[in-house]
Amino acid sequence: MKILLFGNNGQVGWELQRSLAPLGELVVAERGGEALCGDLTDLEGLARTVREVAPAIIVNAAAYTAVDRAESEPQLCRTVNSLAPGVLAAEADRLGAWVVHYSTDYVFDGSGERPWTESDAIAPLGVYGQTKAEGETRVASACARHLILRTSWVYADRGANFLRTMLRLLQERESLSVVDDQYGAPTGAELVADVTAHVLRGAVLGSGLPGLYHLVPGGQTTWFGYAQYILECAKALGIPVKGTLDAVASSAYPTAARRPHNSRLDNKKLESAFGLQLPPWQQGVKRVLARCSRSGAALA
Numbered sequence: 001m002k003i004l005l006f007g008n009n010g011q012v013g014w015e016l017q018r019s020l021a022p023l024g025e026l027v028v029a030e031r032g033g034e035a036l037c038g039d040l041t042d043l044e045g046l047a048r049t050v051r052e053v054a055p056a057i058i059v060n061a062a063a064y065t066a067v068d069r070a071e072s073e074p075q076l077c078r079t080v081n082s083l084a085p086g087v088l089a090a091e092a093d094r095l096g097a098w099v100v101h102y103s104t105d106y107v108f109d110g111s112g113e114r115p116w117t118e119s120d121a122i123a124p125l126g127v128y129g130q131t132k133a134e135g136e137t138r139v140a141s142a143c144a145r146h147l148i149l150r151t152s153w154v155y156a157d158r159g160a161n162f163l164r165t166m167l168r169l170l171q172e173r174e175s176l177s178v179v180d181d182q183y184g185a186p187t188g189a190e191l192v193a194d195v196t197a198h199v200l201r202g203a204v205l206g207s208g209l210p211g212l213y214h215l216v217p218g219g220q221t222t223w224f225g226y227a228q229y230i231l232e233c234a235k236a237l238g239i240p241v242k243g244t245l246d247a248v249a250s251s252a253y254p255t256a257a258r259r260p261h262n263s264r265l266d267n268k269k270l271e272s273a274f275g276l277q278l279p280p281w282q283q284g285v286k287r288v289l290a291r292c293s294r295s296g297a298a299l300a
């Protein structure tokens with residue numbers, strides 16, 4: 001069984017190379033690659049790649065994720081996040097293949113306090129969220145065998161993310177102000193990749209249904225609470241940190257794109273459909289911090 005992966009150099013894509021390998025022959029289409037087109041702005045090239053590989057599964061971990069810059073680059077963002085996934089889904093359907101597409105909490109407007117479910121109406125606040133919502137629709141309508149996995153606040157021990165940035169700043173600065181009125185669940189790239197492999201195995205073997213699922217760990221926090229946990233873990237692991245934290249409102253950091261205040265996602269549908277019990281968010285954060293401590297790797 002061939003599995004075609006796009007976005008292998010991203011946080012989730014990097015982990016998918018590990019988690020998907022036991023499921024079959026993994027074929028990677030890299031951006032700028034000479035053999036296979038992995039550039040999501042080249043729609044014809046993407047279609048050619050799928051037809052050449054003829055995979056049983058397509059996993060698209062590539063996306064335009066520069067939330068603020070998207071406000072000034074709407075067409076590029078739409079091509080990568082909406083049009084390209086639609087092409088991949090259409091080609092997958094032609095082959096009778098499965099397609100995995102990742103989406104985001106940004107498809108919601110961030111109102112209320114309860115976790116969002118898959119059946120809740122979407123109302124994105126900016127271009128990034130709008131294009132991800134469009135991508136969901138295109139994938140679902142183009143391919144019957146689709147798995148759309150919404151996640152939030154993704155981090156890893158590589159790439160640019162809140163965990164690595166916060167750890168670096170805690171080592172460099174005496175004090176930091178962090179937003180305390182946006183709620184969600186920090187989600188490790190490892191968890192996303194491992195659950196993807198589990199879900200795909202269940203889907204291909206017929207024990208799971210295609211559709212839309214929320215993929216986040218258990219629990220919730222704010223960016224400030226997340227930062228506090230990073231600080232506590234860093235101290236316990238012996239990572240030299242000197243910074244202190246102050247909680248502030250989102251209004252203290254005006255941005256080009258509005259952020260949702262409520263990014264809580266309900267993961268019960270995924271757990272029920274595939275027999276999973278997703279761990280608390282703290283577990284993955286602590287493990288990645290421990291790995292950063294042991295490796296001494298430079299932080300972004």
